[in-house]
Amino acid sequence: MKRKPQLLIAATSSGCGKTTFTLGLLRALRKRGLSVASFKCGPDYIDPKFHALASSPSLEELHLHTSINLDQYMMSSEHLREVYTRHSKAADAMIVEGVMGLFDGATRMQGSSASLAQTLDIPVVLLVNAASSAYSVGALIYGFAHWKPDVQIAGVIFNRVASESHYRFLVEAAEDAGVPSLGYIPRTQLLDVPSRHLGLSLSELERLDELPESIATLIEQHVEVNRLLELCLRPTPPQPIATSQESTQGNLRISVARDEAFNFIYQENILALERLGEISYFSPIRDRALPATDLVYLPGGYPEFYLEQLSANAAMREQIYNYVLGGGKVLAECGGMMYLCRTIIDEAGTSYPMCGVLDNEATMEEMKLSLGYRSVHTAGLTLRGHEFHYSKLKHTGSEDNIAQQHNARGIEVPTAMYRKGNVIAGYTHLYWAEQNILDLWSAQDNEEANA
The missing domain is CATH 3.40.50.300 (P-loop containing nucleotide triphosphate hydrolases)
Known part of the structure; x- marks a missing residue:
């Protein structure tokens, strides 16, 4: 060998x-x-x-x-x-x-x-x-x-x-x-x-x-x-046998935010999305239009360093707002969730308008680190991920918390996962390469139908 x-x-x-x-x-x-x-x-x-x-x-x-x-x-x-x-x-x-x-x-x-x-x-x-x-x-x-x-x-x-x-x-x-x-x-x-x-x-x-x-x-x-x-x-490690999941190819149009502000992305998550369809990348900082899409992924990053640019791009903010208003699916993590809020407030207390999808304000004032592994339980599903941020949500909006989360020692933590329409958002960076991320929506819909 x-x-x-x-x-x-x-x-x-x-x-x-x-x-x-x-x-x-x-x-x-x-x-x-x-x-x-x-x-x-x-x-x-x-x-x-x-x-x-x-x-x-x-x-x-x-x-x-x-x-x-x-x-x-x-x-x-x-x-x-x-x-x-x-x-x-x-x-x-x-x-x-x-x-x-x-x-x-x-x-x-x-x-x-x-x-x-x-x-x-x-x-x-x-x-x-x-x-x-x-x-x-x-x-x-x-x-x-x-x-x-x-x-x-x-x-x-x-x-x-x-x-x-x-x-x-x-x-x-x-x-x-x-x-x-x-x-x-x-x-x-x-x-x-x-x-x-x-x-x-x-x-x-x-x-x-x-x-x-x-x-x-x-x-x-x-x-x-x-x-x-x-x-x-x-x-040399023995080569793995290709799974049936890897050989399937969906027909979804998937848009992933990727620029200086949004780039905390696991490569294996992207490969999993590629099995669901075709990926287009866009920049909330520079692009004026959202690609034609069936699913938008807003990953984490450092939006707090680009607040002026993100806020100034009103065309993109409006595009995302209208996409959500029309029932579009969005998965937003950490910085991506902050971008969906009404505003993001910087360390000095200055407020910058964002997408207005979530009835919340994110703030960098009085920063405090939240850090650790998370096990996320929602509608019969369990996902794993990691939380790392200094910001916090200033006000609780009208969105429902749809998950219970625990740390690596099994202790429940107050971290929430919100749903509003077809938007699912939270501070936890999820790892879904072994799962179908679309199950997040279907499990929620089934639970609501059976309630």
Whole structure:
């Protein structure tokens, strides 16, 4: 059986430089002429954009290098393995960026980087922040290597290393911990990953392109890349059998909002929508007309950074309002839901008119983070998703809450899912790649008919 380099880049904690190292390694392998399939552990939307930038020869080819989310809370194990295998088929190597510390999960190890590595049966390359440390890191490495023996740690990379003499202490520590040291990234302020709000437009991505290039240069100088790839060789995953669902093709016209303000989109959700029909993309910022459509998907993003542009495009706001008035189906998540409200209020208290579909106001005043996995129960259906936002709804409108939601520990949370006509909206970013999202409407209609 053919073998390919496959690895999960993990760390002892958040802030150790996982994203920095991942971007550099992706760019270094691309410069070696390798095609790399990249993945992100968890529900993160921003890191996959950075992955695509690091893997693509040009900004025009970003769409060909999509990084895929792998999330054990939102995805079944069978679906997760199928997704990993399918996207790895044409790749020369596979790289997964982990989340938080190696063993940190929603509950104990559930959904952690370590658990994902176990599920995919791939080794871990552990990143250690070596700032202000020397031989003592050996105890840390030993603990990580032996805490869960069935998690394979292929080697360790040190970040923020002060000098070659500093690195020699670290090598000795790794040797005595029984874990190969594969190199280091020197301490420099040039490699800080920029604001999570950046990278949303092509112009911003063009400015960010220097970051993976700089990291790749340091990796080639200080990391044993060939040895890393050799230690991480694993058998190619068996190719999945195509399902009947994948072979069907619907005839719906589907419109997806995608621009700087709305771009928190799971690629597997898009593939699921493609099975239902033909997708057209539109920009609520720039486009004046909504495509002819049977379903509109308004994903999350950062509408709060583009309030003037969204509000100024009255033609699009009116188009969406009239589409909904005529009975059109809309699924709106987080920022997409905010766009459907009467207004969005910024941090300073300034109000910007939006679509007026929902009898609510969204506000960024007195921001407070709402974060966590969500299990959504509505009309006999259960969907999984993730909530992440700083805004809140200022007033409760006339829309009905049609769902009960729980966090990863099974505790009920007050997050609502609203329905008004054929609009279904809420703060939770849903993952529906294993389901037919149209069931959301049919289940609600059946429940109302049987009431």
